[in-house]
Amino acid sequence: MIIDAIGWTLVGLGVVVSLIGSIGLHRFADTYARMHVAGxxxxxxxxxxxxxxxxxxxxxxxxxxxxxxVFLLVTTPAATQKLAAGALESGTGLEPDTHVAELLDAGPGHPITAEDGLPLKE
Incomplete structure (x- = not known):
């Protein structure tokens, strides 16, 4: 009885997280942000x-x-990272208002510009 309640709670939590994530997937304009949400x-x-x-x-x-x-926990982060690296290598552009300080090691809140060497969408 308790195990069933815990199981159904986990199922409900997963459904709610997936629903909220799906809404976020449509709200983000950047390819890389969408990949992050999908992962x-x-x-x-x-x-x-x-x-x-x-x-x-x-x-x-x-x-x-x-x-x-367990398979999803192990493989999804690595697959998402490789997809994002491939998209960046192929020249998929970033939205102009994307802030990716970690890619550039430029400090928090650094806006991406064409001078940073990353592709931007026009």
Whole structure:
């Protein structure tokens, strides 16, 4: 009874996170921000649904769901990073109002400009 309640709570949490992330996916204009949200939705939305479902169904099916969740936790961040690196290498532009201080090591809130060497959308 308690296990089922915890399982359904995890499923509900995952659904809410996925819904909020989907709204964020449509609100962001930048390709890289959208990739970040998509990776977060997969990690923080799908994994609780899988683990909650594993608690509810139990047995051999639960082990498969847990393995799928672990696989997503391990592979999604790396895949998202590689997709973003490939997009940057191919010249996919950043929105002009994007602030990416970490890419440039220029300090917090540094606006991206064409002089920084990163592609910008016109």
């Amino acid at each position: 977060s939705i997969t990690t923080l939305g799908t994994v609780p649904v899988l683990f909650g479902s594993a608690l509810v169904i139990g047995g051999g099916g639960a082990a498969k769901l847990i393995l799928a969740g």
